[in-house]
Amino acid sequence: MTALSIPVHVPRGEFRDAMAHLPGAVNIVTTYGAAGQAGLTASAVCSVTDDPPTLLVCVNRSSSAAAAFLENPSVCVNTVGPRHQDLAILFGGKTPMEDRFASASWEKGASGAPVLLESVVSFDCRVAHRHVVGTHAVLFCEVLEVAIAKGEPASVYFARAFHAVSQ
Ligand SMILES: Cc1cc2nc3c(=O)[nH]c(=O)nc-3n(C[C@H](O)[C@H](O)[C@H](O)COP(=O)(O)O)c2cc1C
Structure with a gap:
């Protein structure tokens, strides 16, 4: 009987190149709490x-914002x-946290996290669960409040560039 050969996973660089061709929304994700204010x-x-209304967010554990996202209950x-x-x-x-937040207007959401004024849509959340998978922490976030700016164009990140999409 011939043994089945189980393929090893695709090399990391090839996976990253493939992911660059998966279009995705652009989100500025923020948190506030005892571990400080941070965002990426x-x-x-x-x-x-x-x-319950739930989003997941994947945060690189080596990013400067990771410690805050791993500890604070708000997102x-x-x-x-x-x-x-x-x-x-x-x-x-690569930009200090204070400079990131000083460059826009925010209000505090029900969770305590900064809500970006004039974003296309915002989801204010509390973190319900966290799981570590390889380099990233996956945050499962229950949505407390949403705000929708109707008619506002959005951005899609595709092939390592921003593209505008509108209704
Ligand atoms: C379009 C775009 C999408 C990104 N998506 C993610 C993501 O989903 N998760 C993540 O941890 N980092 C993502 N990053 C990278 C983080 O924004 C970056 O690592 C973070 O700001 C931390 O950088 P720092 O360690 O210099 O502070 C993305 C960056 C860009 C420009």
């Missing part, structure tokens, strides 16, 4: 269920469009 740009955001997912493209680049890394 994330495309790894997905709906899980509407009962706000702010989905952005072209008007916030420069902000999405700032929150995309």
